[in-house]
Amino acid sequence: MKILTFVKQILDSEAKISLKEDKRSLNFEERFSLNFFDEFAIEEAVRIKEKISNCEVVAISLGSKKAQEVLRTAIAMGADKAVLIETERYEILDPSYTAKVLSAFAQREGFHMIICGERAMDDENGVTGALVGGYLKIPYVGSVVRLEIEGEGKAVAESEINGSFCLYEVTLPAVFSVRKGINEPRVPSVTGVMKAMKMKIPVLEVSSLSPPTSKTQIESYDFPEKRPQVKIIEGATPEEKVKKLITLLREEAKVI
Amino acid sequence: MDFKLTEEQEFFRKTIKETVDRMIVPKAREIDEKDEFPWDLWREFAKLGYLGLRYPVEIGGMNADKIMCMIFYEEITRGSVGFAQSVIMNILMGTYFIYRFGSESIKERCLYPAMRGEKIATICFTEDQSGSDLAATRTRVTKDGNGWRINGTKMWITNGPICDFCTVLATVDPSLGLKGLNFFLVEKGTPGFSSGQILHKLGCRGTVTGELIFDNVWVPDENFLGEELGKGVQYVGEILDEVRLMTGAMALGLARAAYEEGLEFARKRVAFGQPIGKFQLIREKFAEMDALMNAARLLVYYGAWLLENGKDARVIAAEAKMFATEVCLKVVDEVTRIYGANAFAYEYNPQRYFRDARFLLYGGGTHEVLKDFIGRSIIGKL
Numbered sequence: 293m294k295i296l297t298f299v300k301q302i303l304d305s306e307a308k309i310s311l312k313e314d315k316r317s318l319n320f321e322e323r324f325s326l327n328f329f330d331e332f333a334i335e336e337a338v339r340i341k342e343k344i345s346n347c348e349v350v351a352i353s354l355g356s357k358k359a360q361e362v363l364r365t366a367i368a369m370g371a372d373k374a375v376l377i378e379t380e381r382y383e384i385l386d387p388s389y390t391a392k393v394l395s396a397f398a399q400r401e402g403f404h405m406i407i408c409g410e411r412a413m414d415d416e417n418g419v420t421g422a423l424v425g426g427y428l429k430i431p432y433v434g435s436v437v438r439l440e441i442e443g444e445g446k447a448v449a450e451s452e453i454n455g456s457f458c459l460y461e462v463t464l465p466a467v468f469s470v471r472k473g474i475n476e477p478r479v480p481s482v483t484g485v486m487k488a489m490k491m492k493i494p495v496l497e498v499s500s501l502s503p504p505t506s507k508t509q510i511e512s513y514d515f516p517e518k519r520p521q522v523k524i525i526e527g528a529t530p531e532e533k534v535k536k537l538i539t540l541l542r543e544e545a546k547v548i
Numbered sequence: 549m550d551f552k553l554t555e556e557q558e559f560f561r562k563t564i565k566e567t568v569d570r571m572i573v574p575k576a577r578e579i580d581e582k583d584e585f586p587w588d589l590w591r592e593f594a595k596l597g598y599l600g601l602r603y604p605v606e607i608g609g610m611n612a613d614k615i616m617c618m619i620f621y622e623e624i625t626r627g628s629v630g631f632a633q634s635v636i637m638n639i640l641m642g643t644y645f646i647y648r649f650g651s652e653s654i655k656e657r658c659l660y661p662a663m664r665g666e667k668i669a670t671i672c673f674t675e676d677q678s679g680s681d682l683a684a685t686r687t688r689v690t691k692d693g694n695g696w697r698i699n700g701t702k703m704w705i706t707n708g709p710i711c712d713f714c715t716v717l718a719t720v721d722p723s724l725g726l727k728g729l730n731f732f733l734v735e736k737g738t739p740g741f742s743s744g745q746i747l748h749k750l751g752c753r754g755t756v757t758g759e760l761i762f763d764n765v766w767v768p769d770e771n772f773l774g775e776e777l778g779k780g781v782q783y784v785g786e787i788l789d790e791v792r793l794m795t796g797a798m799a800l801g802l803a804r805a806a807y808e809e810g811l812e813f814a815r816k817r818v819a820f821g822q823p824i825g826k827f828q829l830i831r832e833k834f835a836e837m838d839a840l841m842n843a844a845r846l847l848v849y850y851g852a853w854l855l856e857n858g859k860d861a862r863v864i865a866a867e868a869k870m871f872a873t874e875v876c877l878k879v880v881d882e883v884t885r886i887y888g889a890n891a892f893a894y895e896y897n898p899q900r901y902f903r904d905a906r907f908l909l910y911g912g913g914t915h916e917v918l919k920d921f922i923g924r925s926i927i928g929k930l
Contacts, residue, residue, distance in 0.1 A: 482597030
């Protein structure tokens with residue numbers, strides 16, 4: 293069995309970001325991390341590998357050279373191989389572009405399962421897994437919180453949708469996007485860390501996978517509007533405070 | 549000149565940082581408050597394999613270079629000084645002489661289990677009347693048949709009350725001073741070997757520190773750790789620089805923990821209608837702390853680079869230990885000022901950092917001793 297897992301390097305949530313003058317691109321501090329949801333995907337792939345014999349986990353990332361870091365994390369957690377599909381730019385890529393490239397790679401590499409995180413924390417699109425399933429014309433199950441291999445070429449996946457659960461029997465090959473709660477990602481052991489440190493990660497040029505032209509492009513970024521300052525209403529009693537509040541809502545905010 | 553970490557070292561830093569953030573940081577306050585050895589965390593952490601950090605891969609270690617060792621010491625201390633102290637004791641001082649001189653059967657009994665976290669190791673230098681002044685060691689060892697008899701009491705022993713084995717510094721004759729000192733292995737359960745008073749410390753809590761008593765303890769010849777008698781101090785010299793740099797790296801880790809918390813506080817805490825980070829006097833504190841921490845980091849990692857490349861690191865290691873620890877004391881102090889009265893409450897972390905920083909003053913040489921050594925080395929014999 294061969295499991296592919298897609299991992300994405302995203303800007304760390306604490307990295308400082310500012311807009312460039314053209315407002316279409318960003319200046320950012322070089323602080324990156326592995327997409328939170330992809331940790332669950334790696335862990336799930338590795339757990340399946342540990343349960344069945346003859347199973348290989350391959351982690352793939354579409355990103356800049358720096359993205360090798362997240363692939364090393366996948367190796368440290370237990371993936372057997374990693375491949376970087378290199379693109380020069382770090383920016384939010386059109387999900388259909390990403391999905392096309394990853395599908396082309398998956399087709400070339402061969403696989404029985406693809407496991408990915410349900411969404412990336414930077415663009416929050418959450419469609420790459422589904423698009424890959426579509427492009428490859430294979431089943432896709434999203435929001436997976438339990439995943440089991442059942443006999444030859446079958447898997448059972450449980451999805452969580454609006455607080456209820458849906459059970460799928462899926463014929464492999466298939467794509468699964470997993471969400472928080474499916475497992476507890478492991479802390480890499482020294483053996484894994486050493487393997488990851490030494491591993492030479494193959495790099496593929498994105499051009500070798502016939503990337504399509506992006507269907508969307510970023511017109512501009514903007515900051516959310518600044519929230520008005522909080523006004524604390526003073527008053528000796530709750531009644532007095534409420535009276536003042538009503539006056540302000542009526543006369544200043546003009547909402548009542 | 550190249551100040552960059554290699555890609556491997558960078559990856560190691562990121563991984564150990566994330567490990568510390570997940571496993572240790574959330575338990576640091578509890579470790580300090582309970583002041584008990586955190587057995588569960590110890591077992592969980594040991595499973596990852598870091599306790600073999602500096603030993604060869606062939607015996608189950610990681611064969612980390614000196615830069616990686618410093619990264620490890622810094623990061624784990626950023627999580628909890630108390631836990632770090634116990635871990636580092638197993639990794640470095642508690643096992644070094646056994647790795648270096650122990651027979652295969654001793655290694656099977658002590659070193660390999662310690663690398664797996666199944667046994668707790670320690671080293672015994674200090675006595676009630678001797679610390680930096682090793683020549684004043686009074687624990688006595690005498691030849692007895694095909695073994696050695698040890699008598700004395702050691703104090704301030706990290707992991708002492710819970711250790712499974714210890715490396716003991718003892719003298720064959722106090723009048724020989726430094727030339728009389730030798731190391732011996734004593735294992736738990738050896739008749740006459742016991743634990744005495746447990747010390748209640750201001751900081752570095754969670755590490756159990758105390759007294760070890762050697763009352764007519766007999767150990768076989770195999771337990772003499774050395775090639776020839778009287779070379780104990782020379783053997784100490786083999787790891788002294790690493791111990792000093794390690795303490796400097798620990799100071800950096802603790803300073804960072806305090807600094808990062810202070811920074812978050814300065815950005816969020818509002819006074820006089822604006823975040824206090826907008827006030828120039830608070831900015832000045834960060835400017836000074838940042839500059840000092842950068843300088844300390846350069847010194848510690850330069851020392852590690854010297855060691856890794858087989859160069860003389862004696863003066864730089866002493867300077868790094870002294871400077872980084874003083875920087876750490878300055879940073880934890882400034883952070884308590886940034887926190888204001890909240891820093892005085894046990895509910896917030898700065899008081900813990902403030903207490904823990906004091907601990908780093910003593911190990912690896914007091915600063916008075918280090919300054920004297922550095923000064924002597926610079927001026928030379930007159």
